[in-house]
Amino acid sequence: MKELHTGNLYWPGTLDHTREFEPLRQNKKTQVAIIGGGMSGTICGSVFNGSGLSAIMLERGQVAGGSTSANTGMIQFSNDIMLCDLIEQIGKQDAQAFYRACKDAVNMLEKTAESLSVDVGFRRRSSLYYASTEQDLPKLKKEYEALKACGLDVEFWSPDDIMNHFSFRKSGAIVSHGDAEVNPFQFVNCVANAAADAGLEIHEQTDIVAHDTLPSGLHRLRTADGYEIEAEHVVYAIGYEPEELRGKLIKSELNRSFALVTSVQPTLQSWHDRFLIWETARPYLYMRTTLDGRVVIGGLDEDSEKPLRSEQERAKRSNKLHERLMALFPKLQAPIEFEWSATFGESRDNLPFIGVDPAWKNVYYSLGYGGNGSVYGMIAAQLLRDLIRGDAHPLTDIVKLDRKSLSSV
Numbered sequence: 529m530k531e532l533h534t535g536n537l538y539w540p541g542t543l544d545h546t547r548e549f550e551p552l553r554q555n556k557k558t559q560v561a562i563i564g565g566g567m568s569g570t571i572c573g574s575v576f577n578g579s580g581l582s583a584i585m586l587e588r589g590q591v592a593g594g595s596t597s598a599n600t601g602m603i604q605f606s607n608d609i610m611l612c613d614l615i616e617q618i619g620k621q622d623a624q625a626f627y628r629a630c631k632d633a634v635n636m637l638e639k640t641a642e643s644l645s646v647d648v649g650f651r652r653r654s655s656l657y658y659a660s661t662e663q664d665l666p667k668l669k670k671e672y673e674a675l676k677a678c679g680l681d682v683e684f685w686s687p688d689d690i691m692n693h694f695s696f697r698k699s700g701a702i703v704s705h706g707d708a709e710v711n712p713f714q715f716v717n718c719v720a721n722a723a724a725d726a727g728l729e730i731h732e733q734t735d736i737v738a739h740d741t742l743p744s745g746l747h748r749l750r751t752a753d754g755y756e757i758e759a760e761h762v763v764y765a766i767g768y769e770p771e772e773l774r775g776k777l778i779k780s781e782l783n784r785s786f787a788l789v790t791s792v793q794p795t796l797q798s799w800h801d802r803f804l805i806w807e808t809a810r811p812y813l814y815m816r817t818t819l820d821g822r823v824v825i826g827g828l829d830e831d832s833e834k835p836l837r838s839e840q841e842r843a844k845r846s847n848k849l850h851e852r853l854m855a856l857f858p859k860l861q862a863p864i865e866f867e868w869s870a871t872f873g874e875s876r877d878n879l880p881f882i883g884v885d886p887a888w889k890n891v892y893y894s895l896g897y898g899g900n901g902s903v904y905g906m907i908a909a910q911l912l913r914d915l916i917r918g919d920a921h922p923l924t925d926i927v928k929l930d931r932k933s934l935s936s937v
């Protein structure tokens with residue numbers, strides 16, 4: 529099993545109790561088998577189950593124990609690739625359709641959170657996307673025009689506007705409305721619990737080690753413990769472990785990233801409306817607050833895919849992140865309380881990998897690579913449900929694994 533994160537994560541400690549799902553201990557038949565119980569697999573499980581598909585979700589470790597527990601919980605319709613760049617990459621119509629689908633997915637995530645009996649920290653937030661340098665300003669203005677033309681709720685803030693709301697000055701920023709934050713660990717655990725109560729079968733500590741197709745066309749999965757699952761359809765929601773099984777198909781880069789959470793701040797008055805904040809630089813810094821008054825900041829991506837193990841080396845990165853935070857918010861007082869390093873995946877054309885295996889019938893992928901993994905998880909669940917039912921979905925050609933935009937990268 530691959531190490532996806534190192535350090536001291538914040539989210540797992542926010543949930544008093546996690547339900548345990550028994551490992552698979554008998555052979556099974558099902559309509560859909562979902563491999564992976566993170567954000568992507570769990571949303572698929574919940575959506576499939578709610579749509580009348582019979583499904584089993586198989587997780588080799590614990591639900592939400594993979595990269596989901598390192599996720600900083602920012603839910604945004606804007607992507608790592610700006611809309612104006614995506615228009616150049618795939619054309620205006622498709623790029624706008626993709627951005628609007630991201631916006632719809634934020635709404636669906638909100639509905640899902642609202643349907644739970646527990647508060648999982650889902651709150652609507654606006655985002656501040658600032659120009660990291662003066663040189664980035666023309667591009668940011670172009671992006672603002674593209675977002676506005678797409679019908680998204682955005683404003684452009686001047687340096688004075690930014691100064692009037694925050695303790696820092698930047699040469700310009702896009703403010704977008706309709707984004708959100710969530711506690712990803714609570715969200716995924718509670719969605720899994722609710723889906724299990726509604727009939728989704730979930731097994732933890734169930735490692736899928738082999739997959740073949742029977743003469744009947746059914747798929748046969750084998751667990752490390754020797755049990756078999758026969759399924760009509762198989763969805764891989766295996767996160768950043770694509771070297772396994774057929775995930776080799778995708779064109780992606782795996783890096784490592786860093787994040788920290790401070791202790792509870794005495795006051796967050798200098799943080800206007802608890803905005804989500806990020807910037808135009810690549811890799812970018814991003815930050816948010818938590819419901820109990822902490823600050824989360826992440827970034828400083830590095831080329832290695834292995835999370836950094838050395839505590840001392842991680843401390844250097846978290847001190848750097850903290851310095852960057854204090855440069856923006858000098859009035860913050862609370863020290864670093866949690867810090868971690870984690871593997872982070874990006875696709876080469878900045879779009880997620882969602883769709884059928886081009887060479888294996890009834891095998892599908894939900895691989896939401898990029899900073900918007902949660903939003904992609906929701907898009908994937910709807911899209912794959914439609915494909916499994918034999919229905920069309922408008923994003924199919926934009927995000928499929930053998931799409932045009934991947935052929936040149």
Ligand SMILES: Cc1cc2nc3c(=O)[nH]c(=O)nc-3n(C[C@H](O)[C@H](O)[C@H](O)COP(=O)(O)OP(=O)(O)OC[C@H]3O[C@@H](n4cnc5c(N)ncnc54)[C@H](O)[C@@H]3O)c2cc1C
Nearest residue numbers: 564566567568588594595596600601602736767900901902
């Ligand atoms: C530092 C950091 C910050 C991030 N911040 C954000 C953010 O603010 N917003 C956002 O939307 N996204 C963010 N992301 C991206 C985030 O990783 C994704 O959003 C999402 O949580 C990934 O979920 P997943 O289900 O695809 O992967 P995972 O959570 O890794 O789940 C995959 C699961 O598959 C299981 N698995 C793999 N192979 C097998 C097998 N053979 N058999 C059984 N089980 C298997 C693994 O054990 C794992 O639990 C961030 C990522 C990192 C690293």
